[in-house]
Amino acid sequence: MARLLFPILALTFMVGMCCAVSSKKDRKEVLAEKVSQLTKWAQKRPVIKLNNDQFKEYLRTQPRNYSIIMMATALSSKHKCSICKQAADEFYAAASSYQNSDAASNALFFAMADYDSAPGVFQTLQLQTVPVFYHFPAKTGKKNRLDQYDMGRFGFSGESLAKWVLERTGVQFKVVRPPNYMALLGGLLGVTVVLVIVYFKRKSVEQLVSRHNCAVFSLFIILLMLSGQMWNQIRGAPMAQTDPNTGKVSYISGSGQFQFIAESYIIMGMCILHLLLCQPPHSPVVD
Numbered sequence: 707m708a709r710l711l712f713p714i715l716a717l718t719f720m721v722g723m724c725c726a727v728s729s730k731k732d733r734k735e736v737l738a739e740k741v742s743q744l745t746k747w748a749q750k751r752p753v754i755k756l757n758n759d760q761f762k763e764y765l766r767t768q769p770r771n772y773s774i775i776m777m778a779t780a781l782s783s784k785h786k787c788s789i790c791k792q793a794a795d796e797f798y799a800a801a802s803s804y805q806n807s808d809a810a811s812n813a814l815f816f817a818m819a820d821y822d823s824a825p826g827v828f829q830t831l832q833l834q835t836v837p838v839f840y841h842f843p844a845k846t847g848k849k850n851r852l853d854q855y856d857m858g859r860f861g862f863s864g865e866s867l868a869k870w871v872l873e874r875t876g877v878q879f880k881v882v883r884p885p886n887y888m889a890l891l892g893g894l895l896g897v898t899v900v901l902v903i904v905y906f907k908r909k910s911v912e913q914l915v916s917r918h919n920c921a922v923f924s925l926f927i928i929l930l931m932l933s934g935q936m937w938n939q940i941r942g943a944p945m946a947q948t949d950p951n952t953g954k955v956s957y958i959s960g961s962g963q964f965q966f967i968a969e970s971y972i973i974m975g976m977c978i979l980h981l982l983l984c985q986p987p988h989s990p991v992v993d
Contacts, residue, residue, distance in 0.1 A: 733769050740769075754817040771844050778818075813875075864881040932974070
């Protein structure tokens with residue numbers, strides 16, 4: 707019996723070593739196949755469209771030696787998400803700029819999960835609002851709150867997304883946009899028209915620039931600033947937000963660091979109403 711014990715143990719050890727080597731080899735093969743498939747998709751389009759199974763396989767399952775920036779959204783018009791289309795355009799701008807830059811590699815990919823084609827993603831992540839941007843790092847571990855992009859603070863411009871990608875992955879690239887020739891042409895045409903009118907209607911312009919008209923214009927600018935219109939332009943705020951699960955439209959943001967365009971219109975209307983209803987008493991005329 708003692709003579710048989712040593713061969714049995716040796717055989718068991720060798721079988722275990724063979725299984726470990728085979729498992730390690732299979733792991734490398736699986737990883738190579740995943741990276742190869744993601745690279746093929748990225749070469750066809752800068753943003754990879756995900757379904758439920760692809761999300762589980764490429765973002766939630768090991769092995770994984772790559773990072774993925776994913777946007778969860780609801781682009782269908784039935785969801786009434788006005789911000790989703792704008793945010794998707796900025797996301798595509800950032801992804802295209804990365805794909806065409808020297809920083810592009812098989813270590814970082816951009817992906818998108820739409821509510822209609824991947825509802826399981828929203829259930830897994832327990833999402834109630836869209837759009838949302840996530841960073842799925844190569845190494846899984848304790849969740850980091852910074853891996854979810856704070857759109858309320860930084861907006862959703864391509865430049866802001868690129869800066870966040872740099873912070874989370876160390877990959878740096880510049881967002882390149884095609885020149886908008888129509889906007890430039892429209893601006894030059896508008897300036898030309900204004901200059902021609904000023905030249906031929908000088909007397910009318912002098913009557914237009916009166917103290918009363920200047921006061922009305924100044925008051926209008928003040929109301930614009932108080933209501934947050936400048937903030938809307940800088941942050942790229944949406945008109946409103948729609949919950950993709952319930953379809954409920956929110957016109958007032960629940961965050962103290964974010965607002966919607968509709969919310970700023972409401973504030974402006976309240977300011978105008980206050981001016982109309984609460985006029986100060988006339989001061990007595992002193993001789």
